[in-house]
Amino acid sequence: MSNLFRQLLKKVGSGNHTGENLTRAEAVTATKMMLLGEATPAQIGAFLIAHRIKRPTPEELAGMLDAYNELGPKLQPIAAERPVIVLGIPYDGRTRTAPISPIIALLLAAVGQPVVMHGGDRLPTKYGLPLVEIWQGLGIDWTTFPLAKTQEILEKTGIGLVYNPKHFPLNQSIWNYRDQLGKRPPLATMELIWCPYAGDVHIIPGFVHPPTEALFQETLALQNVTKYTLVKGLEGSCDLPRDRTAIIGLSSNTGVLERLHLAPRDYDFTTKNVPLETTAELLAQMQEVLAGKPTELMQTALWNGGFYLWRSGISPDMRSGIAKASELFTTGVVAAKLQELTQVVNSQEESTLKAT
Structure with a gap:
């Protein structure tokens, strides 16, 4: 048993009257001790559920990020005209609505906006469809x-995905605890x-609950991240919904979060989301x-593509972004980007085989 971790656990697990928040430095220590297995399984499980009940503070999340930044992987800066977009999508995937993020990543990369994604396999608590399975289905x-x-x-195509089981195995050590607890801890x-990614970034995370937005804003300020977009998206992802007004927070030079509400009907989109059926059906829809x-999924692609082209500065407004997205799809530019990515990946695999 770690006596140091025991003291940190006591702080977050002592209840409303005597419990305390961790300092940023203490959050770094606690996170590293969990990732490195220096705390016992009983201590880790207790901490994760106690911290969920207490709810994290911005300082605690900033400390957790510090630990991830110290122990985790980093893609190095690439030559790019715009900050690289890093999409923050729940690792436990999708179960109800059809995801569109990989298609949007191809769309953006096709016009010079690099995109980095990260995640792993099917994971608790939802065990939904993860990004890597969609990409595998696309080749x-x-x-x-x-x-x-x-x-x-990433350097050659403008697209990259950090696959945690291979690139950040320490992160995977916590997933068994999440499965056994049946709840997402603040780490999620x-x-x-x-x-x-170590270079200039535009972070775009999704979220579900409104308090998360302010929590993200304060945490990112502590991390000195000034370019971000916070999306109340489908199942906590970055995908804009079509069945309701999209609620989006935009960073500004003043530090005050700018609020944006986008109603699909104002842009002539039908107000319904595409349901997620089987993975095979989704992949067939993506190929269309x-x-x-x-198709209906094309409507989702245009709705999201228009927004992201505008937010990236590629298009001057939503309507021109939607028109630009339509042009890129119908003229085969996005499909060509996938073909280019496939060719680069195949050449990388051939080089690896020759090296071995």
């Missing part, structure tokens, strides 16, 4: 690349704003989008 298996190869792919919240076909 890109990020699970096979060492970080150096992912770096090369922190991971949405974790940035595995890449082929420029006017």
Whole structure:
């Protein structure tokens, strides 16, 4: 048993009257001790559930991020005209609505806006469809690349995915506890704003509960992150909903969060989300989008693509962003980006085989 961790556990687990918040430095220590297995399983499980009940502070989340930044992987800066977008999407995936983020990543990369994603396999508590399975279905298996190869792919194509089981195995050590507890600990919240990229970034995390927005804003300020977009998206992702007004927080030069409300009907979109059926059906729908076909998922792609093209500064407003997205899909530019990515990945795999 670690007596040091025991003291940190007592602070967060002593209840409303005598419990205390951790300092940023203490949060660093606690997170590192959990990731490195220096605390016992009983201590780790107790801490995770106690901290969930207490709720994290910005200082605690900032400390957790400090620990991840120290122990975790970092893709190195690439030559780019715009800050690299880092998408923060819940690691436990999607179960109800069709995700569109990989298609939007291809769209953005096709016009020179690099995108970095991160995550792993099917994980608790939802065990939903993760990013890596979608990419595998599109012909890109990020699970096979060492970080150096992912770096090369990012440099050549403007797209990269940090695959935690391979690139950050310490992170995976906590997932068994999450499964046994049946609840997401604050670490899952922190991971949405974790940035595995060392250069100039535009962080775009999704969230569900309104208090999370202010928590993210204060935590990112402590991390000196000034460019971010906070999206109350589908199932906590960065995907804009179509069944309701999209609620979005935009960073500003003044430090005051700017509020943006986008109603799909104002832009002539139907107000319904595309349900997630089987993975095979989703992949077939994505191929139709890449082929420029006017499907329901295409509506989701245009709605999200228009917003992200505008937010990236590629298009001057939402309507022109939507028109630009439509053009990129129907003329085959996005499909060509996937083909380019596939060719680069295949060349990387050939180089690896030759080296071995």
